[in-house]
Amino acid sequence: MTKRWKWQPLGEVCKTGSGGTPLKDRKEYYEGGRIPWLMSGEVSQGEVTQATKFITQVGLDNSAAKIFPENTVLVAMYGATAGQVGILRFKSATNQAVCGIFPNDAFVPEFLFYFLLSKKEDLVAQATGNAQPNISQVKIRNTEVPVLSLAEQQRIVGVLDEAFAGLATAQANAAHNLQNARALFESHLHSVFTHRGKGWVEKTLGETCEMYQPKTISTKDLVPNGPYHVFGANGIIGRYDKFNHEESQLLITCRGATCGAVNISEPKSWVTGNAMVVRPLNESLNLSFLEYAFRGGIDISNAITGAAQPQITRTNLSPLMICFPQSVTEQKRLATTFRALAAETQRLTRLTEQKQAALAALKKSLLHQAFTGQL
Numbered sequence: 264m265t266k267r268w269k270w271q272p273l274g275e276v277c278k279t280g281s282g283g284t285p286l287k288d289r290k291e292y293y294e295g296g297r298i299p300w301l302m303s304g305e306v307s308q309g310e311v312t313q314a315t316k317f318i319t320q321v322g323l324d325n326s327a328a329k330i331f332p333e334n335t336v337l338v339a340m341y342g343a344t345a346g347q348v349g350i351l352r353f354k355s356a357t358n359q360a361v362c363g364i365f366p367n368d369a370f371v372p373e374f375l376f377y378f379l380l381s382k383k384e385d386l387v388a389q390a391t392g393n394a395q396p397n398i399s400q401v402k403i404r405n406t407e408v409p410v411l412s413l414a415e416q417q418r419i420v421g422v423l424d425e426a427f428a429g430l431a432t433a434q435a436n437a438a439h440n441l442q443n444a445r446a447l448f449e450s451h452l453h454s455v456f457t458h459r460g461k462g463w464v465e466k467t468l469g470e471t472c473e474m475y476q477p478k479t480i481s482t483k484d485l486v487p488n489g490p491y492h493v494f495g496a497n498g499i500i501g502r503y504d505k506f507n508h509e510e511s512q513l514l515i516t517c518r519g520a521t522c523g524a525v526n527i528s529e530p531k532s533w534v535t536g537n538a539m540v541v542r543p544l545n546e547s548l549n550l551s552f553l554e555y556a557f558r559g560g561i562d563i564s565n566a567i568t569g570a571a572q573p574q575i576t577r578t579n580l581s582p583l584m585i586c587f588p589q590s591v592t593e594q595k596r597l598a599t600t601f602r603a604l605a606a607e608t609q610r611l612t613r614l615t616e617q618k619q620a621a622l623a624a625l626k627k628s629l630l631h632q633a634f635t636g637q638l
Contacts (some may be wrong), residue, residue, distance in 0.1 A: 268411065274404030277375070277386030278365045278515050281340070281400055282357030283327025285318055292322030299353065300328065302337035303360035308380060311337060311349040318356060324396055324484060328356040334372040336364040338379060338386070339404055345396045346383040350376050362400045364602065374416035377423050378408055381630035409634065422638050426629050427562070430622050437622075441615040447607045455597060462589050468561075470543050476517065476577075477507055479536035494528045496537035496605025506531045513554055514538040515575060522573035523563045525553060549591055551598035556585055 275281070279414040282301075285292035299314035309510060318328065331337075333354055339347040350372055357363065364379075366372055379386075380509045386403065390396035411419075468474065480503065485493060487503035509531060516524040517539040528534055541557075557563065566579035588594050632638050 264554045267447050268409045271410055272340075272404060273364065273408045273409060275404050275457045276369060276408065276410060277367060279404055280329060280331070280363050280365065281327075281359050282329060282331075282363075284358045285322035285326040285328060289322070289325075291376050292319055292325065295319060296322060297325055298330070299355035301351075301355050301357040301361060303341055303347075303358065306337045306339040306344060306347045306349045306361060308348055309350070310352050311355075312352045314355055323356060326377045327359065327609040330354055330356055330508065331363040332365060334366040336366075336372055336379060337377045338364070338398070340398045340400065340403075342395050345390055345398050346387040348376055362398075362403050364403075369410070369413075371416040371420055373424070374411075375408070377420065377630060378634060379403075379406075381634050382406055417623070419638055421635050423629060423633055427626065429570060430626055433444055434619060434622050437618050440506070441611055444608050444611040448604050449559065451604055452555060452601065455601075456556070456586060457464040457516030459586055459588075462593070463586050464589055465584055465586045467581060468541070468585055468633060471544060471585060472553070473544055474539055474541050474577045474580055476536040476539055478601045480533065491532055492529055493533045493535065494526065494538060497534050500535075503533045505533060507533050508540075511550075513541045513550060513557070514540065515557065516543055517575040517613075519573065522567050522575055524556045525554060539580065539581070547589075547591065548587060549594040549598060551583075551602065552587060552594035555601040556587065561585055593622045 287293075296317035296319040298318050298320065300316045300318045301311065301314050302316065305311065305314065318326075322328070323330070331354065335351040337349045337357070339345055339360060340362050352364070364375055386398050386406070387396065389402050390398045428556055448466060480493070482501070484503070485501035486504045487502060489504045491503050491506040492499050493501045493503045494514060496519055508528060511530050512528045512534060514526040514528055514534060515538065516522055516526070518537050526538065534540060541553070543553060561583055563575070563580075563583065566575050567573050568576075568579060568585055588597070609627055629638075
């Protein structure tokens with residue numbers, strides 16, 4: 264048990280260091296550089312085997328950057344990646360946002376990697392700054408680490424290596440199964456709209472649908488406890504005390520990075536002008552079928568304009584072609600099939616997310632057991 268373990272601050276038993284950044288406006292510090300130079304975002308939870316950026320010897324000599332030796336354990340200290348841990352598998356410099364714990368004869372690098380991985384949440388909790396969390400090198404050096412024999416360290420590493428390899432395989436299989444399920448759904452949609460049978464017609468959206476952007480309300484107009492949901496560009500954004508649509512509507516995101524995304528509003532909801540309402544002009548086109556036509560049968564990319572701020576207008580949507588069976592009964596049948604397949608895909612997504620969460624919890628539990636003497 265850990266009562267028999269000896270604990271010491273990391274800084275007393277290991278040498279540590281951080282890197283630096285050569286001046287960005289000095290081309291000679293970067294152009295033609297062959298010295299690997301890692302950013303904190305490249306510190307992954309595992310082996311770090313390559314760099315994407317390089318500096319020159321002149322850049323290294325004229326900055327705080329320094330070469331970290333192979334098998335240095337890395338900890339990202341700043342920003343969104345703060346607390347990430349990796350093992351450097353080649354000689355490399357880093358920027359100032361990376362702390363390196365240098366290898367020595369008293370520790371197995373993988374043991375320190377797993378230990379610091381188990382301390383990630385504690386280190387992040389100590390970070391200062393809200394917009395850009397900052398884990399100082401002092402906090403890392405003050406973290407107490409168990410000082411065990413090399414044989415015991417290697418035993419713990421062996422157990423964790425085997426367990427984590429199995430968990431990684433399980434996670435990869437879960438992700439692969441989910442990818443297959445989504446691909447099956449998309450393939451079915453594409454097949455139906457590509458290999459349509461007899462009785463299908465082709466018309467423009469302008470001929471078959473009404474399209475408009477409703478009145479926009481600002482976030483200050485939202486009512487926290489309002490009885491009706493407000494739908495913006497990407498779904499529900501709040502509540503309001505009024506609704507502007509009695510029935511569910513097909514909505515197309517018409518501004519921003521998700522331009523062209525499809526949503527369905529709830530009955531009795533307020534739809535803002537950041538979404539384009541698209542609804543059939545008459546009963547010859549089923550709304551549910553129209554939804555799946557937008558998801559797999561209409562090339563909406565041709566209606567998107569603007570690179571910096573993508574947008575869709577009614578003018579651009581109107582000429583797009585839509586194919587559909589003349590029989591509304593057939594439209595409803597296909598929509599039912601699509602809906603069932605989509606529901607199964609969503610079910611598999613939920614199961615995969617639950618499995619991945621369980622696997623992550625198991626990893627955390629194994630790390631806790633490893634460093635509380637329970638393995």
